[in-house]
Amino acid sequence: MSDNIHDHIIEVRDLKKYFPVKRDLLSSLMGVPQQWVRAVDDVSFTIRRGEVFGLAGESGSGKTTVGRLVLRLLEPSEGQIIFDDADLSTYSPEALRQLRSRMQVIFQDPFASLNPRMRIGEGIGHGYKIHIPSSASERRKAVEEIMEHVGLTPAAQLYNKFPHQLSGGQRQRAVIARALVTRPELIVADEPIAMADVSVRALLLDLMIRLKQEFNLTYLFITHDLATAKYICDRIGIMYLGKMAEIGDLHDVYKSPAHPYTEALLAAVPVPDPTDRREKHLPTGEIPNPINPPSGCRFHPRCPIAQQVCQEIEPELRPVEGNPDHLASCHLRTGDYQHLAPSA
Amino acid sequence: MPDDNVIRAENLSVQYKTRAGWVSAVDDVSLEIRRGEILGLVGESGCGKSTLGKALMRLIRHPARITNGHIWFQGIDLMTLSDNEMRQFRGRNIGMIFQDPMTSLNPIQRVVEHLIETIRTHEPAVSDEDAHARAADLVDRLGISANRLDDYPHQLSGGMRQRVMISLALALNADLIIADEATTSLDVIVEAQFVELLQQLCRDLDLAILMITHNIGLVAEVADRVAVMYAGRMAEMGSACDVFKEPLHPYTQGLLKAVPNIHLEEDELYKMEGSPPDLVSPPPACRFHPRCPHMMPVCSKVQPDFETARGDHRTACWLYQDVPAEYQDVREGSKA
Numbered sequence: 001m002s003d004n005i006h007d008h009i010i011e012v013r014d015l016k017k018y019f020p021v022k023r024d025l026l027s028s029l030m031g032v033p034q035q036w037v038r039a040v041d042d043v044s045f046t047i048r049r050g051e052v053f054g055l056a057g058e059s060g061s062g063k064t065t066v067g068r069l070v071l072r073l074l075e076p077s078e079g080q081i082i083f084d085d086a087d088l089s090t091y092s093p094e095a096l097r098q099l100r101s102r103m104q105v106i107f108q109d110p111f112a113s114l115n116p117r118m119r120i121g122e123g124i125g126h127g128y129k130i131h132i133p134s135s136a137s138e139r140r141k142a143v144e145e146i147m148e149h150v151g152l153t154p155a156a157q158l159y160n161k162f163p164h165q166l167s168g169g170q171r172q173r174a175v176i177a178r179a180l181v182t183r184p185e186l187i188v189a190d191e192p193i194a195m196a197d198v199s200v201r202a203l204l205l206d207l208m209i210r211l212k213q214e215f216n217l218t219y220l221f222i223t224h225d226l227a228t229a230k231y232i233c234d235r236i237g238i239m240y241l242g243k244m245a246e247i248g249d250l251h252d253v254y255k256s257p258a259h260p261y262t263e264a265l266l267a268a269v270p271v272p273d274p275t276d277r278r279e280k281h282l283p284t285g286e287i288p289n290p291i292n293p294p295s296g297c298r299f300h301p302r303c304p305i306a307q308q309v310c311q312e313i314e315p316e317l318r319p320v321e322g323n324p325d326h327l328a329s330c331h332l333r334t335g336d337y338q339h340l341a342p343s344a
Numbered sequence: 345m346p347d348d349n350v351i352r353a354e355n356l357s358v359q360y361k362t363r364a365g366w367v368s369a370v371d372d373v374s375l376e377i378r379r380g381e382i383l384g385l386v387g388e389s390g391c392g393k394s395t396l397g398k399a400l401m402r403l404i405r406h407p408a409r410i411t412n413g414h415i416w417f418q419g420i421d422l423m424t425l426s427d428n429e430m431r432q433f434r435g436r437n438i439g440m441i442f443q444d445p446m447t448s449l450n451p452i453q454r455v456v457e458h459l460i461e462t463i464r465t466h467e468p469a470v471s472d473e474d475a476h477a478r479a480a481d482l483v484d485r486l487g488i489s490a491n492r493l494d495d496y497p498h499q500l501s502g503g504m505r506q507r508v509m510i511s512l513a514l515a516l517n518a519d520l521i522i523a524d525e526a527t528t529s530l531d532v533i534v535e536a537q538f539v540e541l542l543q544q545l546c547r548d549l550d551l552a553i554l555m556i557t558h559n560i561g562l563v564a565e566v567a568d569r570v571a572v573m574y575a576g577r578m579a580e581m582g583s584a585c586d587v588f589k590e591p592l593h594p595y596t597q598g599l600l601k602a603v604p605n606i607h608l609e610e611d612e613l614y615k616m617e618g619s620p621p622d623l624v625s626p627p628p629a630c631r632f633h634p635r636c637p638h639m640m641p642v643c644s645k646v647q648p649d650f651e652t653a654r655g656d657h658r659t660a661c662w663l664y665q666d667v668p669a670e671y672q673d674v675r676e677g678s679k680a
Contacts, residue, residue: 058531167619168389197388197620198560202602202613224531227561227604231613254606268536270561272603274584277565282536286501 008082009186009218010047010070015040015079017065021291037290039065041242042079044317047186052212052219054233054250056226056265060287061239063222067188070220071105072096083186101131104179108191110171114163114178121147121159124178131182142181149214150177150207169200176207180215190222205231226269230254235325238262241290241298244317248326258320258328261299297331305332307340349416350519350552351400352376356413358392358399361406364624369395369408371576374650377520377552382543384567384584385556386599388620392576397524397556401438402430418519435466439513443525445505449497455483455508456493462515482511487541503534510545524556539566560603564588569656572596575621575631578650582657592659595632630662638663642671 018036040062047053055063068074070081072088081088083099091099104127107113114123125143128134134142140159147155150173163171172192179187193204209232212219223229229236230250237247238259246259257263260283267280283302288294294301300310309331317327318334328334332341358370370392377383387393395408402422404410415422417437425433442448449458459479463470470478480490486507497505506526513521523542527535543566546553557563563570564584571581572593580593591597601614618635621627627634633643642662650660 058533169619197558198599198602199388199616200619202615205613206615225604226532227606230606231604231611264533266606268532269606270536270559270565271607272561272564272588272600272605273607274564274567274588276607280536280540282533282540284537286503286534287531 007049008046009049009084010220011080011082012046012066012070013044013080013082015043015066015069015081016077017062017069017074018077035291038242038293039290040069040076041293043239043242043244044079045237045244045247047218047220048235049185049218050212050216051234052221052232054221054223054229054236055239056223056229056236057239057245058224058265058287060241060290062242062290063224063239064190066239067105067190067220067222071103071188072099073105098131101127101182102184103186103188104182104184106175106179106187106189106192108194110168110175110195111163113175114171116163118162119159120152120161120163120166120174121155123163124174124181127178128181143177146177146181147174149180149211150174152177168196169203172196172200172204173207176204176211180211183215184217186218186220188220188222191224192221193228194223194225201228208232226254226265238265241287241293243298244327244329245299246326246328247317248320248323248328252320252323252326256320258326258333259299259330260303260305260333262328264302297329305342307332307337309337309340348379349376350379350418352416353396353400354414354416356396356399356415357411358395358404358408359411360408362624367623368576368626369623370399372412372650373573373576373578375571375578375581377554378569379519379552380546380550381568382546382553382555382566384563384570385554385573386558386560386563386570387573388558388599390575390620390623391573392623393556393573394524396573397522397554400554401434401440401522403434432466435462436516437519439510439516439518439521441506441509441513441521441523441526443528445502445509445529446497448509449505451497454494454496455488455500458508458512459483459515462512466516478515479511482515483508486511486514501534502530503538506530506538507541510541514545514549519552521551521553522556523553525558526555527557527559527562535562542566560599561605572599575626576623577631578658578660579632580657580659580661581650582655582659586655586657590657592653592657592664593632593661594636594638594663596659598635598637630660640667640671642667645671 017040018038021035021037023032055066057063069076121143125139128139128142144155152158152173193201196204221233233250236250236253238245240261246253246262257266264283268282285302296312297310297315300306315329315331315335317329320326320328320334331337354374356370356373359366359368373396385393398404399410400415456479460475463475463478483493488507527538530538545551567584570584570587572579574595580596591600598616602616604613621631629645629647630643633639640662648660648662648665650658652658653664
């Protein structure tokens, strides 16, 4: 936790990313209007230095797109991303290149993100070679040191292995080592442990928490798994169809979710206790098409408490019970229409 | 013996031929699935749970083969059927749902065509109209609106595709449904909707369902009984309450403690040492002994039988069995 609550490493303001929908030649000749997938639609949040900020939601919620925008692997359609007090879109190509060593990424599938023809040590050192002027022996030393840190031991021996010779857990450690070797400040981890087996998962989570302390890291932790998020995240943002539905301290959001979508997500998480089978009030249907999202609140067609106003007006993020650190965008729970909320 | 088993496997073994020799993916496994129950089969990747699911339907193909065992399906030993008989038997009695419905559905066939084809292949006497009516009935029961019958698979959402898969599995009134990671590609809310539907079907149609999954939380939510596999062998089997409340096998004990629980206050997960073994050269005797916190001398010498520890709760662990005389004097500690 940071001493100064205003020490933000990332500030995302009114971020939008629209992807064009492919038209065939005939439709473009006939002047059929261009359609857009609104993957991220007006999202704002901050990540405090030293925290683990979780971004959760179902597939199609836009969480991965936000991660890629923060890394500037994608250009935003609108909005700003402030990294360390400077707008990312104003960075020159050279500044951006230097920035890369300060923010790194861990993806879900370690097999797909390691070059199968590159020895593990070379793969880990590749970013180091690009970003830090160094001799081969310096590089090898740095790589072996980071391998020790992530538990890839004995490092000298594993250095020369190929990815297919490692176990799944070891491969994910190699991906973590590669992200850390340039000593970044921010790590965007996109479903970093989703592929790991249960018994390996706990070890990887523990490793990520330990490394965060050792290297003073900040994580943007993207996940669909709310049960796992509980063990690592300090704060969490819940996304639905490109919008932020709710955001706040993990404990506040889990203990007293304000948005009906957050409630539904939490209720749907399986609980490993057969004596704790509780009735779930699941919303009907599935996440709709982001090309023509529903009007008003995007969750209203599935929401169990939706009222007329929810179809008509889009809600804004507002504090939950006066708590400025816990925000939810729901007319009936945090907005001007709380008097319309059906009593439970 | 009152037999409400729909299927019962006895000492089933499956081996894969690899460059390193024959690998036992399933080693001497026995289990039964009873009418009206969901049996959850859990284990980590590579433990043999999917191979076991396929073996129960005799869907094992080269380079793998069933090397030993019997599969009794309502009095018939499936191992005695010819390939052709087996294909007909499978189609009529066993339904399958796999992880990725998109690869199991024909992309250029409408939903209704899938259903009619399935029905008419196995029941040629049924007319097109009757098959159509049955298809409409089925999708209605599964919560798919009738106007989706003429849709192609790509027009359906992931959850809807999985519902179509169950409708195909049920089209011929199968008694047994094998669902292999059927919810893994679904989002958590859709997954919860889907397993609610499975439970309801199991009750209404008195089905036997084998749910193969790595998602232990899901099994706790829906399964009546649970089977836990480790490195090709059955480690433990019992009612969901028994297995989750009083796991016997040290592997199950560790595994369950490593599962995140959103309702618990704790903020750290149990970390199990080591990782599952390579099945090319598994540890001798009990395959879990190198990772086991209660390891005894006998554990690395003799494989324990998979037998009843109490009531309907079985496990393969020396902690609950009489250790052979020659190892007895060195037996240390007692129960977990």
